[in-house]
Amino acid sequence: MTALLSALAGRLDKGAILVGDMVGAAYSSDATDEVGAVPHAVLRPRNTADVSLILSTCNEFHQPLVLQGGRTGLAGGARPQPGELALSLERMTALEPVDTDAATITVGAGATLQSVQEAAEAAGLFFGVDIGARGSCTIGGNVATNAGGIRVLRYGMFRAQVLGLEAVLADGAVLTSLKGLPKDNSGYDLNQLFIGTEGTLGVVTRACLKLHPLPVSQANAFCAVPSLAAAQALLAALRQELGSLLSAFEVIFPVVYEGVVAGGFAAPPVPVGAGLYVLTEIQGQDEARDGDRFAAALMAACEAGLVEDVIVSQSPRDYRGLWALREACSAFIFSMDHMIGFDVSAPAHGIGAFLSDADDRVVRVDPAAKPYVFGHLGDGNLHYMVQSHAHDAVADAVFDAVAHCGGAVSAEHGIGLDKKRWLPLVRSPAEIATMRRLKHVFDPKSILNPGRVFDMAPGLAGEA
């Protein structure tokens, strides 16, 4: 370790290596409740050349690294394990000027999501991904986890925003593909290797991101609906009536809504007592007509009995207030002890069956357990949260229900350290074997985020 750090110290600037008391507690954990090891050192490169030097040196010394962006991850991927050094991208925050002709922006991996959203808006454009952790999460972390959020329905996951990447491999080789071409079939698209692979195949250092027209009209509505079936029928009706105007469709189950209201986390737009609550949004380019189309579609849904009560935003203040209520769901959930989080998805036709199956299985293993559900119904992705002391038994129960319905054990947050045990429920042995082979090719000594997503099979576990 000493030899490695002195090899780096001579070639990096003073702020690049933190050791001892300089390593703050924040570097030991992500946004889960678990606290990891204190890394012996935190390496903080300023640029891609520094990252390349750090990786080639660590590779030479067989030194494992945990990669860290904003540490807002919810799967333990950025949480240090004993013996790992932390590689933090926190100083690589540069934003290049927006290219308004191409509608792209190229940014450093350490730039926060919010800084990209703001830069896009300042140039009269819009960035398509938004998540609650926007102020702290980084573009590198968003790429590595293929982040989703509230507008996947309209703009797609993070993958759909990436036009190019720069990444550094474990041996220090730099792959730069930042031309930003919307169409490029010249050989393999290597960028895809680094999206959603949770830092196991390389370190993302820069990204060229796609921007969209800034919406001219924007409104949201909060609906009380009688049931999940009604919410699904409402989604289908709004899709049909509004097409690409529809930008978000979120659900909040009564137990969450009642908790948010009772705990004073946000003001209730409609009274409690409904079967389910929906927050939906439009973003469009026709200021004169979009609002009317939205109102007409909601009115038709009321007449069809799909909606019992609805509040439509009339001002930016109303609009922000309704979104604040949705974000208050996370605050309410995070405020409770012994909450086990599941970020799962199910096929659209099987969501109702998944929920009753999961509820049954959970209560069977822990009769005192209490499920809390909210999330991105428009994408078939629910945050199924359970308050229980029986962590492992409840996790087995929920993931068995996910596997049974043909869903995903992680829709957004990734597998990290915390969910790898359940990956074989939804990925075949051949798929996992292929993931391991890729890891071995790109990182034969297993120095990048070892043990995240899956463990290496004996024999592929890192060359001596």
Ligand SMILES: Cc1cc2nc3c(=O)[nH]c(=O)nc-3n(C[C@H](O)[C@H](O)[C@H](O)COP(=O)(O)OP(=O)(O)OC[C@H]3O[C@@H](n4cnc5c(N)ncnc54)[C@H](O)[C@@H]3O)c2cc1C
């Ligand atoms: C309040 C709250 C709301 C959230 N809402 C959502 C949501 O709606 N949708 C969603 O998808 N997620 C959500 N998240 C989870 C989290 O914000 C995302 O997973 C985010 O993309 C993580 O970014 P980060 O920079 O914090 O990454 P980190 O937590 O630092 O790291 C996440 C993973 O990426 C790896 N990594 C980080 N940087 C790099 C890099 N430069 N190169 C390679 N690998 C890297 C890490 O090793 C780790 O495996 C939420 C989290 C919180 C706390």
